[in-house]
Amino acid sequence: MAATRKEPRSKYTADRGVPGAFEGETVTRRRFMTLTAHGAGITAVAAFTLPALGFAVGNALFERPPVRWEAVGKPEDFPNNTYVPKVITLTTGIGDVGKTTVYMRARNEAIDPKPNPPGYDEKFVAVSTRCMHLGCPVRYVQASQRFICPCHGGVYDFKGLVVGGPPVRPLDRFYTRVRNGLVEVGPRYSVNTEFKRFDSYRDPAQPLDGIGQYLYPPRFSTPKQ
Amino acid sequence: MRLPKPPLPPALQPRPKRPGEPRQKPLDHAREAGIATVDWIDERTSLSGAARWAMFRKIPKGTNWFYTLGSATMFAFLSQAVTGVFLAMYYDPSPTRAYESARFITNDVFLGEFVRGMHKWGSTVMVILIFLHMARTFFFGAYKYPRELNWVIGVVLLILTFVMSLTGYLLPFDQRSYWATIVAANITASGPLAGPYLGDFLRGGAEFNATTLSRFYSIHMLLVPGLIAALIGAHLYLVARLGTTAPPWLKPEEPEKLTEERV
Numbered sequence: 001m002a003a004t005r006k007e008p009r010s011k012y013t014a015d016r017g018v019p020g021a022f023e024g025e026t027v028t029r030r031r032f033m034t035l036t037a038h039g040a041g042i043t044a045v046a047a048f049t050l051p052a053l054g055f056a057v058g059n060a061l062f063e064r065p066p067v068r069w070e071a072v073g074k075p076e077d078f079p080n081n082t083y084v085p086k087v088i089t090l091t092t093g094i095g096d097v098g099k100t101t102v103y104m105r106a107r108n109e110a111i112d113p114k115p116n117p118p119g120y121d122e123k124f125v126a127v128s129t130r131c132m133h134l135g136c137p138v139r140y141v142q143a144s145q146r147f148i149c150p151c152h153g154g155v156y157d158f159k160g161l162v163v164g165g166p167p168v169r170p171l172d173r174f175y176t177r178v179r180n181g182l183v184e185v186g187p188r189y190s191v192n193t194e195f196k197r198f199d200s201y202r203d204p205a206q207p208l209d210g211i212g213q214y215l216y217p218p219r220f221s222t223p224k225q
Numbered sequence: 226m227r228l229p230k231p232p233l234p235p236a237l238q239p240r241p242k243r244p245g246e247p248r249q250k251p252l253d254h255a256r257e258a259g260i261a262t263v264d265w266i267d268e269r270t271s272l273s274g275a276a277r278w279a280m281f282r283k284i285p286k287g288t289n290w291f292y293t294l295g296s297a298t299m300f301a302f303l304s305q306a307v308t309g310v311f312l313a314m315y316y317d318p319s320p321t322r323a324y325e326s327a328r329f330i331t332n333d334v335f336l337g338e339f340v341r342g343m344h345k346w347g348s349t350v351m352v353i354l355i356f357l358h359m360a361r362t363f364f365f366g367a368y369k370y371p372r373e374l375n376w377v378i379g380v381v382l383l384i385l386t387f388v389m390s391l392t393g394y395l396l397p398f399d400q401r402s403y404w405a406t407i408v409a410a411n412i413t414a415s416g417p418l419a420g421p422y423l424g425d426f427l428r429g430g431a432e433f434n435a436t437t438l439s440r441f442y443s444i445h446m447l448l449v450p451g452l453i454a455a456l457i458g459a460h461l462y463l464v465a466r467l468g469t470t471a472p473p474w475l476k477p478e479e480p481e482k483l484t485e486e487r488v
Contacts, residue, residue, distance in 0.1 A: 059436075060429045061422055091434045094320035098402065098434070134408040151408075201431070203424050205415035216415040219431060 005187040016156050049123060068092075068112045071182040072104060078124055078183065080106040082139045086175075088125075088185050102174055102185060103127045103140050103147075116196045120175070126185045128172035135204040138171065147171060161193065169193065227449060257473065285471035292469060294358035299350035305389075306450060310342040317398070320435060320441035323398035334344070348390055355386055367470040373462040378456055392445035395438060407433060407442070426474050 012036070013021035015026050021028075027054040028180070083103035091098035104126050115122050129137045136151035140158035146163070147156035157165035160171035170193065175186035190198040200218030202208060254261075267273045315334055317326040330337040345410075359379065361369050368376035395406040414424025429436040 028328060059238055060426045090432050094435045097320045098432075135411040136408065138402060175365065176361060203414035204411045206421065216421055217418065219425065220423070221431070 007034065007107070052223050062220050069177070069179070069184040069186045071179075071184050072102075074181065075106070075178060075183055077126070078104050078106045080108040080141055083127065085140070090188075093173055099131045101137070104183070106187075113195045116194060119184070120197070120217060122176065124176040124183050126174035126176050128174065128188060130172055130204060132167040132169050132171060132204045133165065134160070159195075160191075168205055168212075169202075169209065172201055180222075230348075244446070279461075282468060285475070287472045288469065289472065289477040291361045291472075294354060294361050295464075298351060298354040298358050301354050302345055302453060302457065304347050305344060305351060305440060306358060306454075308340050308347065308465055309446060309450075311340060312344055313446060316442075318396070318439045320398070320438050321437055324395065328398045344380075348393060352386060352390060355383055357448070359383065365470060366473055366474075372467055375460060375467070378460050378463070382453060382456050385449050385456070388449050389453070392441040392449070394475065395441045397436065397447065 007121070010016055014023055014027045018028055023086070066080050068089070070088045072088065073084075075147045076180050078084055084099050086104050087101055089098050089099050104124060105125055107125055112122075114124065127140075129139070129147075131138045131149040131151065131154050133141075133149065133152055133154045136149050138147040138149045138156065139155065140147050145158045147160065148154070149165065149167070152169040153165040155169070156171055157163045160173070162168075162170060170191050172188050172190050174188050177184050177186065187199075188201045190201040190208060192198070192213070194209075197209055198218070202218075206212065206216035263273075312330065315330045315337070317323060328342075330341050332338075354437060362376065362379065391409055394409075395402045410424050410427050413427055414420045416423065426433060427437075427440075428434065428442045
Protein backbone atom coordinates (compact mmCIF):
# COMPACT_ATOMS: atom_id res chain seq x y z
CA MET A 1 0.00 0.00 0.00
CA ALA A 2 2.78 2.40 0.89
CA ALA A 3 4.44 1.85 -2.49
CA THR A 4 1.31 2.67 -4.47
CA ARG A 5 0.60 5.74 -2.37
CA LYS A 6 3.82 7.42 -3.44
CA GLU A 7 3.03 7.02 -7.12
CA PRO A 8 1.05 9.92 -8.59
CA ARG A 9 -2.52 9.00 -9.43
CA SER A 10 -3.02 8.32 -13.10
CA LYS A 11 -5.03 10.95 -14.94
CA TYR A 12 -6.91 8.23 -16.79
CA THR A 13 -10.09 7.04 -15.13
CA ALA A 14 -9.51 3.54 -16.50
CA ASP A 15 -6.20 3.31 -14.64
CA ARG A 16 -7.83 4.52 -11.43
CA GLY A 17 -10.31 1.67 -11.60
CA VAL A 18 -13.43 3.85 -12.02
CA PRO A 19 -16.29 1.54 -13.03
CA GLY A 20 -17.42 1.97 -16.63
CA ALA A 21 -14.38 4.03 -17.62
CA PHE A 22 -13.66 4.56 -21.28
CA GLU A 23 -10.22 4.27 -22.72
CA GLY A 24 -8.43 7.62 -22.71
CA GLU A 25 -11.06 9.19 -20.45
CA THR A 26 -9.67 11.66 -17.89
CA VAL A 27 -12.86 13.18 -16.39
CA THR A 28 -15.51 10.91 -14.97
CA ARG A 29 -19.00 11.40 -16.32
CA ARG A 30 -20.27 12.23 -12.81
CA ARG A 31 -17.67 14.97 -12.44
CA PHE A 32 -18.37 16.26 -15.95
CA MET A 33 -22.09 16.50 -15.26
CA THR A 34 -21.49 18.25 -11.93
CA LEU A 35 -19.23 20.87 -13.51
CA THR A 36 -21.65 21.34 -16.41
CA ALA A 37 -24.62 21.84 -14.11
CA HIS A 38 -22.74 24.33 -11.90
CA GLY A 39 -21.39 26.15 -14.94
CA ALA A 40 -24.86 26.40 -16.47
CA GLY A 41 -26.23 27.74 -13.17
CA ILE A 42 -23.52 30.37 -12.85
CA THR A 43 -23.99 31.39 -16.49
CA ALA A 44 -27.74 31.72 -16.02
CA VAL A 45 -27.36 33.87 -12.88
CA ALA A 46 -24.71 36.03 -14.52
CA ALA A 47 -26.93 36.44 -17.56
CA PHE A 48 -29.48 38.43 -15.59
CA THR A 49 -27.30 39.85 -12.79
CA LEU A 50 -24.61 41.50 -14.91
CA PRO A 51 -27.01 43.34 -17.25
CA ALA A 52 -29.06 44.46 -14.24
CA LEU A 53 -25.94 45.80 -12.50
CA GLY A 54 -24.79 47.52 -15.67
CA PHE A 55 -28.27 48.98 -16.03
CA ALA A 56 -28.10 50.43 -12.49
CA VAL A 57 -24.53 51.72 -12.77
CA GLY A 58 -23.90 52.49 -16.44
CA ASN A 59 -25.95 55.63 -16.94
CA ALA A 60 -24.94 57.02 -13.56
CA LEU A 61 -21.21 56.73 -14.28
CA PHE A 62 -20.86 56.99 -18.04
CA GLU A 63 -23.69 59.09 -19.39
CA ARG A 64 -22.56 62.36 -20.95
CA PRO A 65 -25.00 65.11 -19.99
CA PRO A 66 -25.77 67.50 -22.84
CA VAL A 67 -23.94 70.85 -22.77
CA ARG A 68 -26.43 73.63 -22.12
CA TRP A 69 -25.86 77.34 -22.70
CA GLU A 70 -28.41 79.62 -21.13
CA ALA A 71 -28.69 83.37 -21.78
CA VAL A 72 -28.83 85.37 -18.53
CA GLY A 73 -28.66 88.99 -19.64
CA LYS A 74 -26.91 91.72 -21.58
CA PRO A 75 -23.19 92.41 -21.01
CA GLU A 76 -23.94 95.80 -19.47
CA ASP A 77 -26.11 94.12 -16.78
CA PHE A 78 -23.03 92.83 -15.02
CA PRO A 79 -20.66 95.17 -13.14
CA ASN A 80 -17.15 94.03 -12.20
CA ASN A 81 -17.25 95.03 -8.53
CA THR A 82 -20.31 93.16 -7.30
CA TYR A 83 -22.36 90.08 -8.14
CA VAL A 84 -25.76 89.81 -9.79
CA PRO A 85 -27.75 86.66 -8.94
CA LYS A 86 -29.23 84.77 -11.91
CA VAL A 87 -31.21 81.53 -11.96
CA ILE A 88 -30.20 78.91 -14.49
CA THR A 89 -31.40 75.36 -15.17
CA LEU A 90 -28.93 72.58 -14.48
CA THR A 91 -31.27 69.68 -15.24
CA THR A 92 -34.28 70.03 -17.49
CA GLY A 93 -37.63 68.36 -17.00
CA ILE A 94 -37.75 68.26 -13.20
CA GLY A 95 -39.09 71.72 -12.47
CA ASP A 96 -37.63 73.90 -9.73
CA VAL A 97 -35.46 71.06 -8.47
CA GLY A 98 -33.24 71.32 -11.55
CA LYS A 99 -32.59 75.06 -11.12
CA THR A 100 -29.78 76.84 -9.30
CA THR A 101 -28.64 80.38 -8.64
CA VAL A 102 -25.33 81.62 -10.08
CA TYR A 103 -23.61 84.87 -9.14
CA MET A 104 -22.51 86.81 -12.23
CA ARG A 105 -20.08 89.68 -12.69
CA ALA A 106 -17.79 91.01 -15.39
CA ARG A 107 -14.16 89.93 -15.31
CA ASN A 108 -11.97 92.32 -13.32
CA GLU A 109 -8.39 92.47 -14.65
CA ALA A 110 -7.17 93.98 -11.39
CA ILE A 111 -8.10 90.99 -9.22
CA ASP A 112 -8.92 88.02 -11.48
CA PRO A 113 -6.01 85.75 -12.36
CA LYS A 114 -5.33 84.69 -15.95
CA PRO A 115 -7.35 81.65 -17.01
CA ASN A 116 -5.35 78.56 -16.16
CA PRO A 117 -4.77 76.49 -18.22
CA PRO A 118 -5.07 79.17 -20.95
CA GLY A 119 -7.32 78.77 -23.96
CA TYR A 120 -10.55 80.14 -22.56
CA ASP A 121 -11.35 83.80 -23.13
CA GLU A 122 -13.29 84.63 -20.01
CA LYS A 123 -15.17 87.96 -20.13
CA PHE A 124 -17.69 87.22 -17.39
CA VAL A 125 -17.36 85.29 -14.16
CA ALA A 126 -20.20 82.98 -13.10
CA VAL A 127 -19.72 81.66 -9.57
CA SER A 128 -21.71 78.62 -8.44
CA THR A 129 -23.68 78.79 -5.19
CA ARG A 130 -22.79 75.19 -4.35
CA CYS A 131 -20.79 75.24 -1.12
CA MET A 132 -17.62 73.19 -1.38
CA HIS A 133 -18.09 71.72 2.06
CA LEU A 134 -21.16 69.53 1.47
CA GLY A 135 -23.19 71.29 -1.19
CA CYS A 136 -25.51 73.66 0.65
CA PRO A 137 -26.38 76.90 -1.16
CA VAL A 138 -24.13 79.89 -0.36
CA ARG A 139 -25.30 83.49 -0.65
CA TYR A 140 -23.30 86.59 -1.51
CA VAL A 141 -23.24 89.38 1.07
CA GLN A 142 -22.17 92.65 -0.53
CA ALA A 143 -21.53 94.42 2.80
CA SER A 144 -18.65 92.07 3.60
CA GLN A 145 -17.95 91.00 0.00
CA ARG A 146 -18.12 87.41 1.14
CA PHE A 147 -19.99 84.26 0.12
CA ILE A 148 -21.48 82.69 3.24
CA CYS A 149 -22.90 79.19 3.66
CA PRO A 150 -25.77 78.78 6.16
CA CYS A 151 -25.12 75.10 6.99
CA HIS A 152 -21.72 74.90 8.63
CA GLY A 153 -20.30 78.40 8.34
CA GLY A 154 -18.20 78.21 5.19
CA VAL A 155 -16.96 81.66 4.09
CA TYR A 156 -15.46 82.60 0.69
CA ASP A 157 -13.97 85.89 -0.44
CA PHE A 158 -15.00 87.97 -3.47
CA LYS A 159 -13.20 85.64 -5.91
CA GLY A 160 -14.62 82.50 -4.28
CA LEU A 161 -11.50 81.50 -2.34
CA VAL A 162 -12.09 79.87 1.04
CA VAL A 163 -11.39 82.27 3.89
CA GLY A 164 -13.09 80.38 6.70
CA GLY A 165 -14.96 77.28 7.76
CA PRO A 166 -14.82 73.71 6.47
CA PRO A 167 -14.91 74.03 2.63
CA VAL A 168 -11.99 72.32 0.90
CA ARG A 169 -11.65 74.35 -2.31
CA PRO A 170 -12.87 77.57 -3.97
CA LEU A 171 -16.42 77.82 -5.28
CA ASP A 172 -17.09 76.15 -8.65
CA ARG A 173 -17.63 78.34 -11.70
CA PHE A 174 -19.48 78.13 -14.99
CA TYR A 175 -18.16 78.80 -18.45
CA THR A 176 -19.50 82.02 -19.92
CA ARG A 177 -19.63 83.40 -23.47
CA VAL A 178 -21.31 86.21 -25.37
CA ARG A 179 -23.63 85.24 -28.22
CA ASN A 180 -25.95 87.57 -30.14
CA GLY A 181 -25.30 90.33 -27.64
CA LEU A 182 -26.30 88.18 -24.66
CA VAL A 183 -24.18 86.67 -21.92
CA GLU A 184 -24.63 82.89 -21.79
CA VAL A 185 -23.78 80.54 -18.95
CA GLY A 186 -22.54 77.06 -19.89
CA PRO A 187 -21.10 73.99 -18.19
CA ARG A 188 -19.79 73.96 -14.65
CA TYR A 189 -16.08 73.60 -13.91
CA SER A 190 -14.15 73.26 -10.67
CA VAL A 191 -11.10 75.25 -9.68
CA ASN A 192 -8.34 74.71 -7.17
CA THR A 193 -6.68 77.38 -5.05
CA GLU A 194 -4.56 78.54 -8.04
CA PHE A 195 -7.77 78.81 -10.12
CA LYS A 196 -6.64 75.95 -12.34
CA ARG A 197 -9.69 74.75 -14.26
CA PHE A 198 -11.02 71.18 -13.94
CA ASP A 199 -13.57 70.58 -16.69
CA SER A 200 -14.70 67.39 -15.01
CA TYR A 201 -16.20 69.21 -12.06
CA ARG A 202 -15.87 67.45 -8.73
CA ASP A 203 -18.46 67.07 -6.02
CA PRO A 204 -18.10 69.20 -2.91
CA ALA A 205 -15.76 67.98 -0.18
CA GLN A 206 -13.21 66.86 -2.79
CA PRO A 207 -10.04 68.97 -2.54
CA LEU A 208 -8.20 69.60 -5.81
CA ASP A 209 -4.88 70.92 -4.50
CA GLY A 210 -1.82 68.67 -4.53
CA ILE A 211 -2.72 65.01 -4.18
CA GLY A 212 -6.45 65.81 -4.06
CA GLN A 213 -6.86 65.85 -7.84
CA TYR A 214 -5.60 62.25 -7.97
CA LEU A 215 -7.51 61.01 -4.91
CA TYR A 216 -10.71 62.31 -6.50
CA PRO A 217 -10.47 61.20 -10.12
CA PRO A 218 -12.45 62.88 -12.91
CA ARG A 219 -15.66 61.45 -14.29
CA PHE A 220 -15.64 59.26 -17.36
CA SER A 221 -18.35 61.35 -18.89
CA THR A 222 -16.99 64.89 -19.09
CA PRO A 223 -17.59 66.54 -22.45
CA LYS A 224 -14.41 68.01 -23.90
CA GLN A 225 -14.39 71.78 -24.13
CA MET B 226 -54.02 21.09 36.94
CA ARG B 227 -57.67 20.35 36.20
CA LEU B 228 -60.15 23.15 36.45
CA PRO B 229 -63.58 22.32 37.82
CA LYS B 230 -66.28 21.95 35.16
CA PRO B 231 -68.93 24.66 34.94
CA PRO B 232 -72.18 23.61 36.63
CA LEU B 233 -74.31 22.86 33.53
CA PRO B 234 -77.92 21.75 33.86
CA PRO B 235 -78.28 17.98 33.22
CA ALA B 236 -79.95 18.53 29.81
CA LEU B 237 -76.87 20.27 28.45
CA GLN B 238 -74.28 17.93 29.86
CA PRO B 239 -72.60 15.77 27.25
CA ARG B 240 -73.93 12.26 27.33
CA PRO B 241 -72.01 9.12 26.59
CA LYS B 242 -72.83 7.70 23.18
CA ARG B 243 -75.51 5.05 22.91
CA PRO B 244 -74.67 1.78 21.18
CA GLY B 245 -75.52 1.95 17.44
CA GLU B 246 -75.01 5.71 17.08
CA PRO B 247 -72.58 6.77 14.34
CA ARG B 248 -69.08 7.38 15.65
CA GLN B 249 -68.84 10.92 14.31
CA LYS B 250 -71.69 13.28 13.67
CA PRO B 251 -71.39 16.34 11.34
CA LEU B 252 -70.99 18.53 14.41
CA ASP B 253 -67.99 16.47 15.47
CA HIS B 254 -66.44 16.96 12.04
CA ALA B 255 -67.00 20.70 12.24
CA ARG B 256 -65.50 20.73 15.70
CA GLU B 257 -62.36 19.08 14.38
CA ALA B 258 -62.10 21.08 11.13
CA GLY B 259 -59.30 23.26 12.42
CA ILE B 260 -57.10 20.50 13.70
CA ALA B 261 -57.86 18.44 10.58
CA THR B 262 -56.64 21.27 8.34
CA VAL B 263 -53.44 21.63 10.32
CA ASP B 264 -53.01 17.86 10.15
CA TRP B 265 -53.55 17.87 6.38
CA ILE B 266 -50.81 20.48 5.90
CA ASP B 267 -48.47 18.87 8.40
CA GLU B 268 -48.82 15.45 6.79
CA ARG B 269 -47.61 16.97 3.53
CA THR B 270 -44.92 19.37 4.82
CA SER B 271 -43.78 18.10 8.25
CA LEU B 272 -43.71 21.75 9.32
CA SER B 273 -44.84 21.05 12.88
CA GLY B 274 -41.42 19.73 13.79
CA ALA B 275 -39.72 22.90 12.56
CA ALA B 276 -42.35 25.03 14.29
CA ARG B 277 -41.87 23.17 17.56
CA TRP B 278 -38.09 23.45 17.15
CA ALA B 279 -38.34 27.19 16.66
CA MET B 280 -40.97 27.96 19.28
CA PHE B 281 -40.57 25.55 22.19
CA ARG B 282 -36.97 26.27 23.09
CA LYS B 283 -35.27 26.11 26.43
CA ILE B 284 -34.32 29.55 27.67
CA PRO B 285 -31.91 30.30 30.46
CA LYS B 286 -32.89 31.32 33.93
CA GLY B 287 -32.90 35.08 34.41
CA THR B 288 -34.35 35.90 31.00
CA ASN B 289 -35.98 39.31 31.37
CA TRP B 290 -37.62 42.19 29.53
CA PHE B 291 -34.35 43.23 27.89
CA TYR B 292 -34.58 40.05 25.79
CA THR B 293 -37.68 41.41 24.07
CA LEU B 294 -35.81 44.26 22.35
CA GLY B 295 -34.98 42.09 19.33
CA SER B 296 -38.61 41.14 18.81
CA ALA B 297 -39.57 44.78 19.34
CA THR B 298 -37.19 45.80 16.55
CA MET B 299 -38.63 43.14 14.30
CA PHE B 300 -42.17 44.32 14.95
CA ALA B 301 -41.05 47.89 14.24
CA PHE B 302 -39.75 46.59 10.89
CA LEU B 303 -43.01 44.75 10.21
CA SER B 304 -44.95 47.92 10.99
CA GLN B 305 -42.72 49.85 8.59
CA ALA B 306 -43.20 47.18 5.93
CA VAL B 307 -47.00 47.17 6.20
CA THR B 308 -47.45 50.96 6.37
CA GLY B 309 -44.84 51.38 3.61
CA VAL B 310 -46.65 49.02 1.25
CA PHE B 311 -49.87 50.97 1.69
CA LEU B 312 -48.18 54.37 1.42
CA ALA B 313 -46.82 53.18 -1.94
CA MET B 314 -50.41 52.99 -3.20
CA TYR B 315 -50.68 56.78 -3.15
CA TYR B 316 -47.07 57.93 -3.46
CA ASP B 317 -45.65 59.04 -6.82
CA PRO B 318 -41.82 59.10 -7.02
CA SER B 319 -41.47 61.72 -9.75
CA PRO B 320 -39.70 65.00 -8.93
CA THR B 321 -42.66 67.12 -9.97
CA ARG B 322 -45.35 64.98 -8.29
CA ALA B 323 -43.71 63.56 -5.15
CA TYR B 324 -44.34 66.46 -2.79
CA GLU B 325 -47.93 66.84 -3.99
CA SER B 326 -48.64 63.11 -3.55
CA ALA B 327 -47.16 63.15 -0.04
CA ARG B 328 -49.30 66.18 0.77
CA PHE B 329 -52.31 64.34 -0.65
CA ILE B 330 -51.63 61.36 1.63
CA THR B 331 -51.43 63.59 4.71
CA ASN B 332 -54.32 65.93 4.00
CA ASP B 333 -56.82 64.08 1.85
CA VAL B 334 -56.56 60.31 2.22
CA PHE B 335 -58.66 58.70 4.96
CA LEU B 336 -56.26 57.84 7.84
CA GLY B 337 -53.43 59.07 5.59
CA GLU B 338 -51.93 61.30 8.24
CA PHE B 339 -52.02 58.41 10.72
CA VAL B 340 -50.40 55.83 8.43
CA ARG B 341 -47.77 58.27 7.19
CA GLY B 342 -47.13 59.31 10.78
CA MET B 343 -46.69 55.69 11.79
CA HIS B 344 -44.17 55.21 9.01
CA LYS B 345 -42.32 58.41 9.81
CA TRP B 346 -42.13 58.02 13.60
CA GLY B 347 -41.81 54.24 13.31
CA SER B 348 -38.53 54.68 11.47
CA THR B 349 -37.14 56.60 14.43
CA VAL B 350 -38.52 54.00 16.83
CA MET B 351 -36.88 51.23 14.82
CA VAL B 352 -33.48 52.95 14.93
CA ILE B 353 -33.78 53.49 18.71
CA LEU B 354 -34.88 49.87 19.28
CA ILE B 355 -32.13 48.39 17.13
CA PHE B 356 -29.57 50.40 19.12
CA LEU B 357 -31.07 49.26 22.44
CA HIS B 358 -31.07 45.66 21.18
CA MET B 359 -27.44 46.04 20.17
CA ALA B 360 -26.57 47.53 23.56
CA ARG B 361 -28.32 44.62 25.32
CA THR B 362 -26.33 42.15 23.23
CA PHE B 363 -23.10 43.99 23.94
CA PHE B 364 -23.52 44.50 27.68
CA PHE B 365 -24.82 40.96 28.25
CA GLY B 366 -21.85 39.57 26.32
CA ALA B 367 -24.27 37.76 23.99
CA TYR B 368 -22.02 38.41 20.98
CA LYS B 369 -19.36 35.94 22.20
CA TYR B 370 -18.70 32.43 20.90
CA PRO B 371 -20.64 30.80 19.30
CA ARG B 372 -22.79 33.82 18.42
CA GLU B 373 -20.25 36.00 16.57
CA LEU B 374 -21.90 35.39 13.20
CA ASN B 375 -25.22 36.55 14.59
CA TRP B 376 -23.52 39.75 15.77
CA VAL B 377 -22.14 40.27 12.26
CA ILE B 378 -25.57 39.76 10.71
CA GLY B 379 -26.96 42.19 13.28
CA VAL B 380 -24.42 44.84 12.33
CA VAL B 381 -25.34 44.40 8.65
CA LEU B 382 -29.00 44.80 9.64
CA LEU B 383 -28.10 47.99 11.53
CA ILE B 384 -26.37 49.40 8.45
CA LEU B 385 -29.30 48.42 6.23
CA THR B 386 -31.64 50.18 8.67
CA PHE B 387 -29.54 53.32 8.23
CA VAL B 388 -29.74 52.91 4.45
CA MET B 389 -33.52 52.75 4.81
CA SER B 390 -33.49 55.91 6.92
CA LEU B 391 -31.29 57.71 4.40
CA THR B 392 -33.23 56.71 1.29
CA GLY B 393 -36.60 57.26 2.95
CA TYR B 394 -35.63 60.77 4.00
CA LEU B 395 -35.71 62.02 0.40
CA LEU B 396 -39.18 60.73 -0.39
CA PRO B 397 -41.35 63.54 1.11
CA PHE B 398 -39.35 65.73 -1.29
CA ASP B 399 -39.47 68.97 0.65
CA GLN B 400 -36.58 71.36 1.17
CA ARG B 401 -35.22 69.37 4.11
CA SER B 402 -35.32 66.10 2.12
CA TYR B 403 -33.66 67.64 -0.90
CA TRP B 404 -30.76 69.31 0.90
CA ALA B 405 -30.22 66.34 3.22
CA THR B 406 -29.85 64.13 0.17
CA ILE B 407 -27.47 66.59 -1.49
CA VAL B 408 -25.34 66.55 1.65
CA ALA B 409 -25.56 62.74 1.98
CA ALA B 410 -24.50 62.18 -1.63
CA ASN B 411 -21.61 64.60 -1.18
CA ILE B 412 -20.48 62.89 2.02
CA THR B 413 -20.52 59.60 0.10
CA ALA B 414 -18.55 61.20 -2.72
CA SER B 415 -15.93 62.57 -0.34
CA GLY B 416 -14.35 59.14 0.12
CA PRO B 417 -11.10 58.97 -1.85
CA LEU B 418 -10.83 57.04 -5.17
CA ALA B 419 -14.11 55.11 -5.07
CA GLY B 420 -16.10 57.92 -3.44
CA PRO B 421 -16.84 60.00 -6.56
CA TYR B 422 -18.23 56.95 -8.36
CA LEU B 423 -20.35 55.92 -5.37
CA GLY B 424 -21.74 59.44 -5.18
CA ASP B 425 -22.65 59.33 -8.87
CA PHE B 426 -24.19 55.89 -8.41
CA LEU B 427 -26.36 57.20 -5.59
CA ARG B 428 -27.55 60.24 -7.56
CA GLY B 429 -27.77 58.36 -10.84
CA GLY B 430 -25.47 60.94 -12.44
CA ALA B 431 -23.29 63.95 -11.77
CA GLU B 432 -26.22 66.14 -10.73
CA PHE B 433 -29.41 65.57 -8.80
CA ASN B 434 -31.62 64.54 -11.72
CA ALA B 435 -34.94 63.06 -12.77
CA THR B 436 -33.97 59.52 -11.76
CA THR B 437 -32.48 60.28 -8.33
CA LEU B 438 -35.83 60.16 -6.56
CA SER B 439 -37.05 56.96 -8.24
CA ARG B 440 -33.62 55.43 -7.61
CA PHE B 441 -33.89 56.17 -3.89
CA TYR B 442 -37.49 54.95 -3.92
CA SER B 443 -36.54 51.64 -5.55
CA ILE B 444 -33.69 51.11 -3.08
CA HIS B 445 -35.97 52.09 -0.21
CA MET B 446 -38.95 49.88 -1.04
CA LEU B 447 -37.55 46.93 -3.00
CA LEU B 448 -33.84 46.31 -2.58
CA VAL B 449 -33.16 46.96 1.10
CA PRO B 450 -36.42 45.61 2.60
CA GLY B 451 -35.81 42.30 0.81
CA LEU B 452 -32.28 42.13 2.19
CA ILE B 453 -33.49 43.04 5.69
CA ALA B 454 -36.22 40.39 5.61
CA ALA B 455 -33.77 37.71 4.44
CA LEU B 456 -31.20 38.67 7.07
CA ILE B 457 -33.83 38.74 9.83
CA GLY B 458 -34.62 35.16 8.80
CA ALA B 459 -30.96 34.18 9.15
CA HIS B 460 -30.74 36.12 12.44
CA LEU B 461 -33.74 34.27 13.89
CA TYR B 462 -32.51 30.90 12.64
CA LEU B 463 -29.25 31.41 14.50
CA VAL B 464 -31.10 32.51 17.63
CA ALA B 465 -33.15 29.31 17.55
CA ARG B 466 -30.11 27.21 16.67
CA LEU B 467 -27.78 28.59 19.34
CA GLY B 468 -30.27 29.63 22.03
CA THR B 469 -30.11 32.78 24.11
CA THR B 470 -27.57 33.62 26.79
CA ALA B 471 -28.16 33.96 30.48
CA PRO B 472 -27.71 37.44 31.89
CA PRO B 473 -24.12 38.02 33.01
CA TRP B 474 -25.04 38.48 36.68
CA LEU B 475 -26.22 34.89 36.84
CA LYS B 476 -23.38 32.59 37.83
CA PRO B 477 -23.56 28.92 36.84
CA GLU B 478 -24.84 26.71 39.65
CA GLU B 479 -22.33 24.24 40.96
CA PRO B 480 -23.28 20.65 40.23
CA GLU B 481 -24.78 18.91 43.23
CA LYS B 482 -22.25 16.10 43.14
CA LEU B 483 -19.35 18.49 43.80
CA THR B 484 -21.23 20.05 46.68
CA GLU B 485 -21.81 16.61 48.16
CA GLU B 486 -18.13 15.71 47.90
CA ARG B 487 -17.08 18.86 49.66
CA VAL B 488 -19.37 18.11 52.63
